Amino acid sequence: MRRQANLAVVLAILTLIPAVDALAGFQASELIYIPVAARNAGLNGSQWMSDVTITNVDSEPVDVAIFHLPTGNISNLEYFQRQFALGGREDEEWGKVVEDLADIPPNGTITLENIMETHFFEVLNAEGLLGALVIFAYEAGTLDLDDGEGIIYRNVIAQGRNYTAATIYELDEDDQPVEVETSYGHTVPGVPWYDTADPGEHAHNGERQLSYLVLTGGVENDEYRYNVGMVNASDMLTRLILQVEARGPDGEFATNSDDEEAVALVNLEPMAHVQFDRIVKSLLGQGNMEDFAIWVRILQFPSAAEEPKPALTVYGTMVRESSNDAIFITPSYGESYPLDCVWGKPEIEPQGMCVSGSSVQPVSGPSAHLPFGVPGRR
Secondary structure (H helix, E strand, C coil): CHHHHHHHHHHHHHHCCCCCCCCCCCCCECEEEEEEEEEEECHHHCEEEEEEEEEECCCCCEEEEEEEEEECCCCCHHHCCHHHCEECCHHHCCCEECHHHCCECCCCEEEECCHHHHHHHHHHCCCCEEEEEEEEEEECCCCCCCCCCCCCECCEEEEEEEEEEEEEEEECCCCCEEEEEEEEEEEEECEECCCCECCCHHHCCCCCCCCEEEEEEEEECCCEEEEEEEEECCCCCECEEEEEEEECCCCCECECCCCCECEEEEEECCCCEEEECCHHHHCCCCCCEEEEEEEEEEEECCECCCCCCCCEEEEEEEEECCCCCEEEECCECCCCCCHHHHHCECCECCCHHHCCCCCCCCCCCCCCCCCCCCCCCC
16 A cells, blocks of 8 residues: 555656756857866765766767866866876876777767766875866867867767765665665756856847856755855966855845845956855855855956956855755856847847857867867877
8 A cells, every 4th residue: 555655646746747848958068067076075974976977969989088177266277287187098198098088989978987086086196076177078089180180179968966975764674764875966067168157248249248147046054055166167367356146035135243245256266166165154254044046246357368268157056964965056147048149030140159158159170269178298
């Protein structure tokens, strides 16, 4: 009877879920950020691990290279070298050769489990690892071509999974509780380089404003913690000066007992990653809050580059204190999707500049449009 009752509940739930066929996004790219990956001890006794899955959606076999940008809001230029990265071919001078990253066939998929401990621990010689991953995909065997054509970038889709071990109790066949090892976590959608916030004039098309990202669903109290991370996805010579705001149900800045507003500035170094655990308390100086949203705005982008390509991506995680079960919060622009720009209108060509938030447009072939490419040999 118990099994029949449970089945009835499941069927009842399924009948309440509408059929949805439009939950896809434009995530295929030759340069993708996994905004957070970890092998470290987190808050409340959590021990975080990360898997990464990559699917080749191009028409040719691809090779993949993966770089790690350690957290701490430091410039990660020194880590953007092949000696600190993963690649698939022995003769390309990677810090670690992972054969699965070479010759991924069209429509093929690979998964690197616990990537930080299994691979980057050896490369970086560090136990606690937290930060972003940078993934390049290119036609197999074209990385160091000397025929004048150079590397040929190709499209993949990448996704991460962050999780922590946990123990739960289940009833055995005698209705006695037994310990069962499991995990709690969330997926981490890969962020293509062209889907980043951008403060440049090119990001303003009519009334569209793409210089900030919003993280919603905020709860930070004794039951939940709300963490926010930021990745500088600009070119290698550009810093970002960010304004971070928490706004409550009334749309106004939250204020604490000293009437201080929940606003802070963050100076994000080139290629830097930073994560603020319990951001409302640690960065914004507030107490418990519910029903809030976080705005992250690019105010300035100081740069030594001749043509700066400023870009930012952010993420949130809301974690239950009692279990460490985490919900991933995907950032949103404060604008609706530009349908006319993407698809065009009758007798009007789509305008590529409107497709994304990034300062540069996706084009096929060479990599001149990317904020940076795969670094050369030492």
